[in-house]
Amino acid sequence: MTHSFLDLTKGLAGCFLMSSPFTTSPAFAQTVVFICAYSPKEGTMGIVINRHIAKPTPKELLNQLGIKTMPTSNNFSITAGGPIENAHGLVLHTNDWKGKESIYVTKQIKLSTSLDILRDLSEGHGPSKALLALGHANWSPGQLEEELNNNLWYIAPCQESILYNKNFKNKWSDCYKSILTNPRKISLYSGEA
Template sequence: MFSLLPDPDASLTGHLLIAMPSLTDRNFAQTVIFLCAHSPQDGAMGLVVNRRLAEPGFDDLLAQLEIEPAPPRRRIALCSGGPMESSRGFVLHSSDWSGDGSLTVDDGIVLTASLDVLREIADGQGPSKALLALGHASWGPGQLESEIRENAWLPSASSDAIVFGTDHDRKWRRAMAVLGVDPLRLVDGVGHA
């Protein structure tokens, strides 16, 4: 048997959280979350990476923000990042670009909440891989660890294919498959020996 959190003080920053089938909260059912920050003492913050937003469109959002050129030279996926601060945007992107206010999450992924990155992307520049999330998910100190122990989430190593892939409808099943988990065979609840 393996432990999902081998060390209670371990950070899951830069990892994925995969919603277990028993998690039925409408905000998180069948979601995949990239954890941008995590510590048992301070809590956690992450972005849902598999809930594509139909509206606003990327072009419409850039127009609202008065970012030129219109139409943009390049487009990126727009996701619902979570139920917190849904009007605030976060760009999760590859580490080949960084600007003022960018936060390095791990060796390959950076989080930027400034308009500079959107201006670069609209101009056809910027990071090679990126997605824009409106809103985020967050947990207080110890809350995420408790939810993991209660089998709400399955932590996993991150992959660019899951985080930046464009097939949002299949990311949850693909994330489960990477771990060799068939969601149809999972049992709800915690076992007791």
């Protein structure tokens, strides 16, 4: 399975990147990244979606931010989104919530950075599904293309059932299954005939 540059110039934002099964670095092994922005000239920004943070809990985090929670508040999960600005929160969510600082990544998925979304989630009238990421990942122009050509990452279309799933341990294998590939059957080497 290889990737050509032509594959990347069309719609990488809104896709999943899955680390290669051969990645052994603890920072990237079995990692799934949701791509929020992609430009060959400006680089790539994404959020790791399968590194669950158990503490603080959503309720504890809201309390730390001075946001009161209600018993009926919409629950969301927290993930370590990446090494860049890891004290800064980014919320991926369904498009049924509108805020001033929300941007569309796809027609169904938005990205918000405002505390307003957390307030609305705490009051039970935020988006129907949400994932809060602390931090994000960046690639400089050309860096991701090189990593893809070296088979360090594989691309899969985003599925909301994976993106918002609270079973974080299965997200990586579920992404591979979504492209009908068993990660254990991928060859370390690829070539052209």
